[in-house]
Amino acid sequence: MTEQASYQVLLYYKYVHIENPQAFAADHLEFCKAVGLRGRILVAHEGINGTVSGTITQTEQYMMHLRANPLFRDIEFKIEPTEGHVFKRLSVRPRREIVHLGLEEDINPNELTGKYLEPKEFYEWMQRDDVIVLDARNDYEYDIGHFEGAIRPNVRTFRELPRWIRENLADQKDKTVLTYCTGGIRCEKLSGFLLREGFREVGQLHGGIIRYGQDPEMQGKGFVGKCYVFDERIRVPVNRHEDVVVGRCHHCGKPEDRYINCAYPPCHWQHICCSECEAKHEGFCSDTCREQALQTQR
Incomplete structure (x- = not known):
């Protein structure tokens, strides 16, 4: 493997009861810091949900550590090679849920799932x-x-x-x-x-x-x-047979799968935008945002 592909991204989750998510998250954060990982990890009573990046050595160490815990012995990892870290920092946080579906009576996948x-x-x-x-x-x-x-x-x-x-x-x-x-x-x-x-x-x-x-x-x-991902890559290829661009530029409508955030901070709307339209519209998603940005500068 080349030096450029010496990093990996791990995508994983496990629905399993964690008795004390706050304590687990605190201990887990310290371990991840010591290993040198970056990414986002959510911990709740219902389980763990994370995406992290690191060198092959760091990510292998992390997978061994997690699987050494009886709760996560059979956890599955989706592993993708990458050229470097895909996160700027590390976050490990306790949450009420690792996935929020907004139901009055939540679903326990260990009891009911497709x-x-x-x-x-x-x-x-x-x-x-x-x-x-x-x-x-x-x-x-x-x-x-x-x-x-x-x-x-x-x-x-x-x-x-x-x-x-x-x-x-x-x-x-x-x-x-x-x-x-x-x-x-x-x-x-x-x-x-x-x-x-x-x-x-x-x-x-x-x-x-x-x-x-x-x-x-x-x-x-x-x-x-392409598949949208919640890290700095934004999108990753999926179909190895053909590469088709299905997204459309928000401004001109031409095929595009490139995302940018609106240049007006209160908006910051993430939208598909080609490089030509980004320059033409100065990174704004609309004339309204452009005008509001200009007014704040006056």
């Missing part, structure tokens, strides 16, 4: 006529890449999905629903919610888009565009 589908099986199920493929991510994630034929829920946050489903899919409970997300964690709860709502059959992509793209047989087949 059928796990491996990449090839997921692709085969997608070809069936009675299947609905539901993207469990946010609209801006879908916009730069998704499975062909998947439904794009008009939601900006995961907790908006239950209401959207009730308003748009309530009459299709006799169909099979397939869900997918970046690494699989959101589908664990969403598929359980769908079953609780009365959908006949629910399947979820085991390991999410990242694992699907790494599968040696499928190599991302059926996924168009």
Whole structure:
């Protein structure tokens, strides 16, 4: 492996009861600092959810440490090579939930969740006529890449999905629903919610888009565009057969999968923007933001 590819990104989660998330998070933070990792890790009574980056030695040490804990002996890691750190800093924080679906009665994936589908099986199920493929991510994630034929829920946050489903899919409970997300964690709860709502059959992509793209047989087949990730890379390739740009520049509409944040700090809206339009519009998402920025300078 070259020097440039001597770093790795780990994407992982585990739904398992953690007795004292605050104490666990504090101890875990100190260990990660000592190892030299960067990233974001959430800890709650319901489990752990993290993405970290480091050298191969650092990430291997981290995986061994986590698996040495009986709670995480069988935890799965999605591993991606990278040229360096993809985070600027390290954060390990206790939370009420590691994934917030916004339900009055939360879902415990260890008690209720959809059928796990491996990449090839997921692709085969997608070809069936009675299947609905539901993207469990946010609209801006879908916009730069998704499975062909998947439904794009008009939601900006995961907790908006239950209401959207009730308003748009309530009459299709006799169909099979397939869900997918970046690494699989959101589908664990969403598929359980769908079953609780009365959908006949629910399947979820085991390991999410990242694992699907790494599968040696499928190599991302059926996924168009790139996968949005919550680190400095922003997007990563999935389909190894063809590279299709499905995103559209917010300003001119031409094919693009490049994201920027609006130059007006109170807005800071992340939107797809080509380099030409970024220069033309000075990084602003709208004339309104440009005018407001100018007024603050006067």
